[in-house]
Amino acid sequence: MATFEVEGGAPLHGEITPQGAKNEALQILCATLLTPEKVTVRNVPAIVDVLQLIELLEKMGVKVGHPAEDTYTFEAREIDFGYLQSEDYRKRAARLRGSVMIIGPLLARFGEGYIPKPGGDKIGRRRLDTHFIGFQKLGARFDFDTGTCFYSVEGKPLRGCYMLLDEASVTGTANIVMAAVMAEGTTTIYNAACEPYVQQLCRMLNRMGARISGIASNLLTIEGVKELHGTEHTLLPDMIEVGSFIGMAAMTQSEITIKNVSFDNLGIIPAQFARMGIRFEQRGDDIYIPRQDHYEIESFIDGSIMTIADATWPGLTPDLLSVFLVVATQAKGSVLIHQKMFESRLFFVDKLIDMGAQIILCDPHRATVIGHDRKVRLRATRMTSPDIRAGVALLIAAMSADGRSVIQNVEQIDRGYQNIDGRLNALGAKIKRLDGC
Ligand SMILES: CC(=O)N[C@H]1[C@@H](OP(=O)(O)OP(=O)(O)OC[C@H]2O[C@@H](n3ccc(=O)[nH]c3=O)[C@H](O)[C@@H]2O)O[C@H](CO)[C@@H](O)[C@@H]1O
Numbered sequence: 001m002a003t004f005e006v007e008g009g010a011p012l013h014g015e016i017t018p019q020g021a022k023n024e025a026l027q028i029l030c031a032t033l034l035t036p037e038k039v040t041v042r043n044v045p046a047i048v049d050v051l052q053l054i055e056l057l058e059k060m061g062v063k064v065g066h067p068a069e070d071t072y073t074f075e076a077r078e079i080d081f082g083y084l085q086s087e088d089y090r091k092r093a094a095r096l097r098g099s100v101m102i103i104g105p106l107l108a109r110f111g112e113g114y115i116p117k118p119g120g121d122k123i124g125r126r127r128l129d130t131h132f133i134g135f136q137k138l139g140a141r142f143d144f145d146t147g148t149c150f151y152s153v154e155g156k157p158l159r160g161c162y163m164l165l166d167e168a169s170v171t172g173t174a175n176i177v178m179a180a181v182m183a184e185g186t187t188t189i190y191n192a193a194c195e196p197y198v199q200q201l202c203r204m205l206n207r208m209g210a211r212i213s214g215i216a217s218n219l220l221t222i223e224g225v226k227e228l229h230g231t232e233h234t235l236l237p238d239m240i241e242v243g244s245f246i247g248m249a250a251m252t253q254s255e256i257t258i259k260n261v262s263f264d265n266l267g268i269i270p271a272q273f274a275r276m277g278i279r280f281e282q283r284g285d286d287i288y289i290p291r292q293d294h295y296e297i298e299s300f301i302d303g304s305i306m307t308i309a310d311a312t313w314p315g316l317t318p319d320l321l322s323v324f325l326v327v328a329t330q331a332k333g334s335v336l337i338h339q340k341m342f343e344s345r346l347f348f349v350d351k352l353i354d355m356g357a358q359i360i361l362c363d364p365h366r367a368t369v370i371g372h373d374r375k376v377r378l379r380a381t382r383m384t385s386p387d388i389r390a391g392v393a394l395l396i397a398a399m400s401a402d403g404r405s406v407i408q409n410v411e412q413i414d415r416g417y418q419n420i421d422g423r424l425n426a427l428g429a430k431i432k433r434l435d436g437c
């Protein structure tokens, strides 16, 4: 288990460039299975989840090239279906959430697909009904082995149809879109998720020859085509990393510039930080955050305490609520953080309370934070990272705290943030990585 030792109170200064988007990468890499031709993907982040998925594709028979540090090529000429039944496949695919999107492309191209129960953050129930109901609507047969938690789908040809998703699942939408691109006839997906990750996937599929319209809306229409071809794709900057850096800068009284953020694809994220009282400037496609000793959370117009809640796009992504929560601990004012989607994502607040933050966990979904307005500094402590985003929130808390904190299990943070210690230390942070502690 790797550990960070963090000396709090060191302000950051300088420029940082966000990595490519983790959740987009997972969709795009799976989409390379849809064609035997070469697909080149750029701005690929070197993070654990993405590297594991690349390794998995290689084991499945995909020819993977790595012509530059952030660029990979994929040629899925043949797939080793024997490997998909192996113990090694089950073990590797079960390590990350994104592997679930292997099954849609396999079903589309080969008429069969297999996947174990995927991994990812342990943040509450993470059902897959939307994915498999969608495949069934397209005509696939579905089987779930409850003993081994192994999902199988089979069906050829798939036939386009109308479907109303029971929820706007991000990976579910991606999986169904990829299954439908080569189905016979027209598929209409209503209540589709439209996060930038899904938009980017649809745009790439269209470049490969797919016919998808309605991109960026919750109504997608897909006219099936016979085959898809190779293409090139560049991942967007990771909006969750951008949001994490905005929050980190405010909390640690730092002056930084976040370069090339693709501002137009950040949606409501900048406005939500502005409502927390955090000042920043858009400079071209960069975000400049001045040092700020105080930031005051707005109230609603009627004077009531502000709520920050997650929602499907274009609402606020649930992956940033942990960051908003930790940043609120040093704001002036109070806020209710309402994590609607996941039921076990707020328990890390116990650690912040140990550090001296004023937080009431109302129930598993809601926490009220009463900001200190910097009158009291958080105290350093020893903690363990439970998931990627809570991990980064704890890192932000430790960087602002008085004294030396220890964060264990930083492999969780490494799943989603590339060389985070190295990149932050280059800006003046004092983070020491201790391996095997
Ligand atoms: C690999 C990947 O891309 N992971 C992201 C993806 O996960 P993932 O695609 O697994 O998440 P889903 O969008 O399927 O669902 C997330 C949670 O929200 C609930 N839900 C979803 C839609 C809805 O309309 N109502 C509702 O309550 C689901 O029941 C589930 O508990 O999207 C999540 C939601 O943005 C993000 O947190 C994850 O980082």
Ligand SMILES: C=C(OP(=O)(O)O)C(=O)O
Residues within 6 Å of the ligand: 022, 023, 049, 096, 097, 098, 119, 120, 121, 319, 388, 389, 416
């Ligand atoms: C929940 C997340 O990831 P995953 O879906 O891969 O577990 C996340 O990125 O915050």
